[in-house]
Every structure is written in structure tokens, then in C-alpha cells.
Amino acid sequence: MRRLALLGLLACLAVPAGALALEQGAEDGTLSLDGVTGSVSFAARGAIIGQIDKGSVTISDPNPNDGKPPVVWGYERKRDLTDTKFFFSGSGIRFRVVGGFFRVKVVGSGVDISMVGRGSVSLGPAPALLSAGSFSLNGSQPLPFPDFPLTFQLDAAVGG
Template identity: 35%
Template sequence: MRKLILFACSIAAAAVLGGSAGAAEPDVGVLSVEDGRGAVMLDLKGSVLGRLSNGTLRVTDHTPWDRYSALVVGRKVTQERLGPKIVLYRGQGLRFRMVGGGYRIVVRGAGISVSAVGRGVVSLDGEPRLPGEDVGVYSLEDGVDCDVERELCTPLPDEVERFTLGSPPGEDDGRPQR
């Protein structure tokens, strides 16, 4: 399943890169989160695939009239429309896909796994129940899958940290923004 997610993200990245070939647009960035507990917030234009064992998923579609829409499935899923562009999903075993378009996505809960490719910002906040508890891992490195290569990934931060996905040409520091 994870390989399928990475394949889909690779295809999405190729489509984004192919569409911007020759243009002076920023490069796309990637994010991989595995076994997360806490919150993962993304505000990006691109593609996101993920799973959530238990918790909430809030999706704001920045481009609701384009041809792309969010797909969310799972057990005991409830959907609450909070506005014309905002939907809150609650449930267990949620699986979600947002391919193309612009979204603000807030995933809160346990068992968070996310693969994203695009341009925008991401905030990560691990929330352990007990001191020293594993809150999951993440990577912003291209080609690193935290499900397969966990040792190459970084533990989710205990305090909110914000990162940029993608960068303008010639600028690629990958450091957290504060």
C-alpha cells in the first residue's frame, strides 16, 4: 500500500514538474510522516495521500470550483460542513486523497501517515501521552519513505515546527521557519 502511495505521489510530482517545465516556478517539496500522534497541518498546492487511525481531518479547499476534490473514506466516518470550502471529517481508519488543487489540511489524532508533494507550508506537532512516548517520524527529503526507511527519518517535534515545501530556484535550505 505504501509503495502505491509513493508511486501516486511520484506521478503527481511528475505532472506538476512537467506542467511547470521552462517556467521560473519554485521546485516541489515532499513530506513523509509515519505513525504520527499529534497534528500535521499542510497548506499547499499539490497532492496529499494519507491515513488516520483515529481522529479528525479538517479540509479547506482553496480552489473549490476546479476539477479536483478531496476523497475521504473510512469506518464510522462523519462529515460536517463548516463552510462553503471547509469540511470536518471524524472517524476511525480514515483514508484520504487530495490530488491537484490547493488545500489546507489539518490532521489530528493517532496513527497519522501522510505522503505529500507540492508547494506550500507544513506544521508538525507531536503530542505524546506520556513523557518519552514515540510520536512518530517525518522526513522532508526526496525519496525517503518513513514507513520503509524509518532510521533516516526524524522524530516529530514536541513543539510546533513549521517547514516550507518547495523552494524558489537556487534556494534550498530545508531549515524550519519560526
């Protein structure tokens, strides 16, 4: 009898826990950019790694305590815009932002990025550059990089 009561109690506790898990929101989505020429902006929570053949990346980490600090190397110039916002430019730039909320804007050519997380993404042409390359959402077939501004929320329900 005690065993049956214990199983009943555990079942009652498991149902609310499962309901809370569903209320936490969408699962993380993925975005992959390959050989892009254009402009890409992220306001998201998750992880992003990328490289730029030629161009710039601006990284804002509003709360340095909610994830690891951004890592950037291979740049030719760096400018501290604020205590939490940095601009890097040059050729052969590589960067990584993992954990917490971040804002990243990349403008350039030969851009390759992999991102996992949730948030707002904007893709589009860069001034004076013709768009090139492709992007893929959640493992779907690659699509040509847009010649017009395209903004969407990234999560597991988008694309694929």
C-alpha cells in the first residue's frame, strides 16, 4: 500500500514538472551561413561562431556575467564603443560568443557563421556589396542569401 501511495505521489509531481518544461518556450534553433556577402545581425541567447574573410563584426555583451566573454582574433583594428560593446575590422577575423544574451552584427564578404539558440536574426544586403552565399535554418536545404532585408525569430519551429 505504501508503494502504491508513493507511486501516486511521484506521478502527481511529474505532471506539473512536465507542464512547466513545455511553458519554457521553444527549443533552440540553428542557423548556418556559408560564403555570405552581406549584413547579418543577431539579438539572441545561445552560441555563435564565425569567420569573416573581409569586413567587420560588432559584438555587444550587455551582461558579462551571464556567459563566457566573447573571443575575437585575426582582426586588424579594434575599437571599444562602450564597456560592453566592441567593433573589430579587417581580414581573416574569427569570433566566438557562447552563453547568455548577445548582439552581433557582421558586415562583409566570405562570412561563415554557425549559430545555435533563440532570438531575432536579420539578413540582408550590405551597402555597396552584391549579396552572395547561402543560409540554412534548422538543417533545412540551403537558400540563397537574400537581396532584401529579411528578419525572423530563430527557434526550432523555423525552417526545416
